[in-house]
Amino acid sequence: xxxxxxxxxxxxxxxxxxxxxxxxxxxxxxxxxxxxxxxxxxxxxxxxxxxxxxxxxxxxxxxxxxxxxxxxxxxxxxxxxxxxxxxxxxxxxxxxxxxxxxxxxxxxxxxxxxxxxxxxxxxxxxxxxxxxxxxxxxxxxxxxxxxxxxxxxxxxxxxxxxxxxxxxxxxxxxxxxxxxxxxxxxxxxxxxxxxxxxxxxxxxxxxxxxxxxxxxxxxxxxxxxxxxxxxxxxxxxxxxxxxxxxxxxxxxxxxxxxxxxxxxxxxxxxxxxxxxxxxxxxxxxxxxxxxx
Amino acid sequence: xxxxxxxxxxxxxxxxxxxxxxxxxxxxxxxxxxxxxxxxxxxxxxxxxxxxxxxxxxxxxxxxxxxxxxxxxxxxxxxxxxxxxxxxxxxxxxxxxxxxxxxxxxxxxxxxxxxxxxxxxxxxxxxxxxxxxxxxxxxxxxxxxxxxxxxxxxxxxxxxxxxxxxxxxxxxxxxxxxxxxxxxxxxxxxxxxxxxxxxxxxxxxxxxxxxxxxxxxxxxxxxxxxxxxxxxxxxxxxxxxxxxxxxxxxxxxxxxxxxxxxxxxxxxxxxxxxxxxxxxxxxx
Numbered sequence: 001x002x003x004x005x006x007x008x009x010x011x012x013x014x015x016x017x018x019x020x021x022x023x024x025x026x027x028x029x030x031x032x033x034x035x036x037x038x039x040x041x042x043x044x045x046x047x048x049x050x051x052x053x054x055x056x057x058x059x060x061x062x063x064x065x066x067x068x069x070x071x072x073x074x075x076x077x078x079x080x081x082x083x084x085x086x087x088x089x090x091x092x093x094x095x096x097x098x099x100x101x102x103x104x105x106x107x108x109x110x111x112x113x114x115x116x117x118x119x120x121x122x123x124x125x126x127x128x129x130x131x132x133x134x135x136x137x138x139x140x141x142x143x144x145x146x147x148x149x150x151x152x153x154x155x156x157x158x159x160x161x162x163x164x165x166x167x168x169x170x171x172x173x174x175x176x177x178x179x180x181x182x183x184x185x186x187x188x189x190x191x192x193x194x195x196x197x198x199x200x201x202x203x204x205x206x207x208x209x210x211x212x213x214x215x216x217x218x219x220x221x222x223x224x225x226x227x228x229x230x231x232x233x234x235x236x237x238x239x240x241x242x243x244x245x246x247x248x249x250x251x252x253x254x255x256x257x258x259x260x261x262x263x264x265x266x267x268x269x270x271x272x273x274x275x276x277x278x279x280x281x282x283x284x285x286x287x288x289x290x291x292x
Numbered sequence: 293x294x295x296x297x298x299x300x301x302x303x304x305x306x307x308x309x310x311x312x313x314x315x316x317x318x319x320x321x322x323x324x325x326x327x328x329x330x331x332x333x334x335x336x337x338x339x340x341x342x343x344x345x346x347x348x349x350x351x352x353x354x355x356x357x358x359x360x361x362x363x364x365x366x367x368x369x370x371x372x373x374x375x376x377x378x379x380x381x382x383x384x385x386x387x388x389x390x391x392x393x394x395x396x397x398x399x400x401x402x403x404x405x406x407x408x409x410x411x412x413x414x415x416x417x418x419x420x421x422x423x424x425x426x427x428x429x430x431x432x433x434x435x436x437x438x439x440x441x442x443x444x445x446x447x448x449x450x451x452x453x454x455x456x457x458x459x460x461x462x463x464x465x466x467x468x469x470x471x472x473x474x475x476x477x478x479x480x481x482x483x484x485x486x487x488x489x490x491x492x493x494x495x496x497x498x499x500x501x502x503x504x505x506x507x508x509x510x511x512x513x514x515x516x517x518x519x520x521x522x523x524x525x526x527x528x529x530x531x532x533x534x535x536x537x538x539x540x541x542x543x544x545x546x547x548x549x550x551x552x553x554x555x556x557x558x559x560x561x562x563x564x565x566x567x568x569x570x571x572x573x574x575x576x
Binding site for chain 1: 309313337448544
């Protein structure tokens with residue numbers, strides 16, 4: 001009885017959209033006439049297919065898709081480890097009986113809360129702007145100003161730094177896990193003569209691996225979803241360097257009203273996310289340590 | 293004696309690292325605040341937070357308050373609240389109900405339902421928004437605030453449902469059973485027995501919903517069209533495009549004012565945020 005609203009919600013807003021996505025990805029939409037026409041898997045062929053041209057060179061049907069895949073994966077695969085390492089490092093330092101831990105905890109968490117706000121995007125684009133503070137610091141070290149938002153190489157890093165800036169929530173989860181590690185384990189280890197670094201790798205790390213798995217999947221998904229920053233700060237990026245899949249999908253769905261094509265790309269995105277998550281889960285058997 | 297000094301050195305190193313990291317993290321925000329009091333020519337090319345002595349200006353704030361040529365900031369705040377308040381109310385009620393039902397009762401197919409929920413958790417919001425957009429278009433719901441909050445009334449956000457379930461596990465079932473013996477139905481048990489205990493986590497859910505809604509830009513961008521329905525995040529995006537040329541101080545003042553409610557709520561309730569996130573990581 002109590003579950004009825006939840007069931008309706010799940011059916012209407014979660015299950016139905018997935019089915020509707022797949023079904024509609026088999027159609028071609030005519031935005032002006034407002035009609036659609038069944039074309040089978042043609043949208044998918046247009047996305048992932050290619051052919052040889054007159055010179056025998058391979059040409060993709062829709063190279064933008066592959067540009068976006070590469071931009072997305074660059075961002076995801078560089079951003080995720082950076083956030084995880086930073087979060088663990090800071091949590092590790094915070095996890096000692098220090099006065100004022102609560103103050104630091106709160107301060108580090110602020111960026112996570114403000115996160116995707118458009119106001120933050122505004123600030124970020126200026127902090128990394130031509131004459132902004134970042135370049136001002138670099139100039140002290142004699143580095144020439146970098147065009148952080150307009151340069152093909154640096155634009156992804158501007159967004160990765162913004163993501164790393166929001167490491168607070170991940171850090172708090174690590175911290176909670178670290179505080180759960182029983183102090184008797186450390187005492188036993190130091191009696192056995194284990195050094196501090198040895199303790200870190202033999203006790204602390206194995207015991208937080210379940211939480212590391214949780215955080216990895218979480219951060220991975222957050223990076224795949226990143227929309228605001230790329231849309232607002234780097235404006236899809238020079239030479240499509242930050243034209244993430246979500247942005248490309250948004251463009252085709254809501255700007256060009258080509259829902260079928262956009263949905264086919266969205267299914268491809270789900271496939272990529274699914275595969276990557278699956279890899280994380282399968283390999284987790286080898287690196288996640290479950291006590292008892 | 294030597295041991296103590298070594299610990300002190302250690303503590304000093306830790307505090308220094310923490311302070312430096314903290315300063316770097318907060319710097320963009322205080323730079324933003326400082327810059328909204330600077331003349332445009334004083335903003336760039338230096339690292340200083342405060343305006344140069346005697347060169348403070350307060351003119352950016354009234355200008356930024358008139359956010360667009362059509363409306364002031366208060367108009368966009370009110371529009372944001374028009375979808376945000378229903379979002380928070382809907383989310384809190386529906387997620388608590390769903391968590392109670394899932395956490396406390398057995399029903400056939402529970403495993404399957406769980407699997408479905410886990411899978412939907414892996415999917416990006418945008419993947420759902422396209423078909424929902426098409427559905428709302430057919431129902432004539434586009435460009436209404438309802439299009440942004442309807443789903444919050446159906447406990448669609450499994451993340452929050454799990455968060456409440458996790459918290460509920462710490463409440464002994466004997467409490468429910470005692471209430472039942474005293475003649476409370478399930479709904480009464482929930483309202484009079486569990487909700488008071490669940491209060492902190494419910495507040496966390498409400499606060500996080502509020503923050504996410506405040507930050508949401510993609511949703512309004514997709515579902516809202518007319519200028520009358522423009523919310524704060526959309527209006528801010530317009531100034532990002534328009535001001536880029538010269539009005540930097542004004543832009544920072546607008547960004548600062550847009551963040552004030554979020555920051556105020558965060559500082560007033562930071563305990564709930566920190567504990568909520570810690571909870572979501574879960575022990576298992």
